[in-house]
Amino acid sequence: MNVDEIVMRCLRNQQESLNMSHRGLVVLPPCISRLVTLKKLLLNNNQLILPPEEILHMDNLEELILDRNQLTMLPSNIGSLKHLTYLAVNHNPLSVLPEELGDLKELRELWAAGCGLASLPLSVGKLGRLQKLGVHNNSITHLPAQIGSLSRLQWLNLADNKLSELPEEVNHLQALVFMKLDRNFFTHIPPMLTDMASLQILSVKFNSIRFLEDYLIPGFGKLVKLDLRENPLMNKPPHWKGLEFILLGKV
Numbered sequence: 001m002n003v004d005e006i007v008m009r010c011l012r013n014q015q016e017s018l019n020m021s022h023r024g025l026v027v028l029p030p031c032i033s034r035l036v037t038l039k040k041l042l043l044n045n046n047q048l049i050l051p052p053e054e055i056l057h058m059d060n061l062e063e064l065i066l067d068r069n070q071l072t073m074l075p076s077n078i079g080s081l082k083h084l085t086y087l088a089v090n091h092n093p094l095s096v097l098p099e100e101l102g103d104l105k106e107l108r109e110l111w112a113a114g115c116g117l118a119s120l121p122l123s124v125g126k127l128g129r130l131q132k133l134g135v136h137n138n139s140i141t142h143l144p145a146q147i148g149s150l151s152r153l154q155w156l157n158l159a160d161n162k163l164s165e166l167p168e169e170v171n172h173l174q175a176l177v178f179m180k181l182d183r184n185f186f187t188h189i190p191p192m193l194t195d196m197a198s199l200q201i202l203s204v205k206f207n208s209i210r211f212l213e214d215y216l217i218p219g220f221g222k223l224v225k226l227d228l229r230e231n232p233l234m235n236k237p238p239h240w241k242g243l244e245f246i247l248l249g250k251v
Helices: 005-012 028-036 052-056 100-102 123-127 145-149 167-170 189-193 213-219
Strands: 017-019 040-042 063-065 086-088 109-112 132-133 155-157 178-179 201-203 223-228
Touching: 005 017, 005 028, 028 052, 100 123, 123 145, 145 167, 167 189, 189 213
Parallel strands: 017 040, 040 063, 063 086, 086 109, 109 132, 132 155, 155 178, 178 201, 201 223
Antiparallel strands: none
16 A cells, blocks of 8 residues: 555544654655644654645644654744644754744653754743653753743753753753753753752763762752762762762763
8 A cells, every 4th residue: 555545544534643654755745734633643764854844734633753754854833733742853864943842832742862953942941831851862062041941841861962061940840850961061960950859860971070069969868869870970988878879880
């Protein structure tokens, strides 16, 4: 069954989910824009090179997966997908995410790993319902202060970037439970992370941290795990006895 036939069958049956992954698609068939009842669309592992404007007709779309294509841009009006809760664009050569992402008011999860990003759009702060953000394996050098507005964010992966500092506003992420900062350029643990009401796991492996000031440790008392392995700080001083939640040494 060719691509057009699959789309037409989906249209006839008024399906809510369509999997078009691993089909070597370079462009989307125009008829796909007729799937206005669709709620979930998988287009991962294709060869898409043009922004898939056809999806903008899918007013009911809730989940969109575009991982591992050749996209350099997302549709400029992607913010019109008002019901979108899950967006994955991992491993596309995007370089930037559009400011229009901030219009996705219902978005709960955003995944943009391995996209060559140097920064995040300021509009990320408008994603008030966002719970998970994965932007690891990029080239991000700084975070916008607006990230502190993500009051429902629980899970944040910033590993494999070029960060050496975090904005003070990060300590406004009072719902954050998990934060990963592995393989960045930190020489110290950002002190604002000691004032996180819900943070349980903080991973800062493979950085350049040489010391952890004693006065910061009480602020990490809520942590289940502070992972500092593979940093120049290799050994616990004797007075850290009992602080088993702090991991040092080799992985």
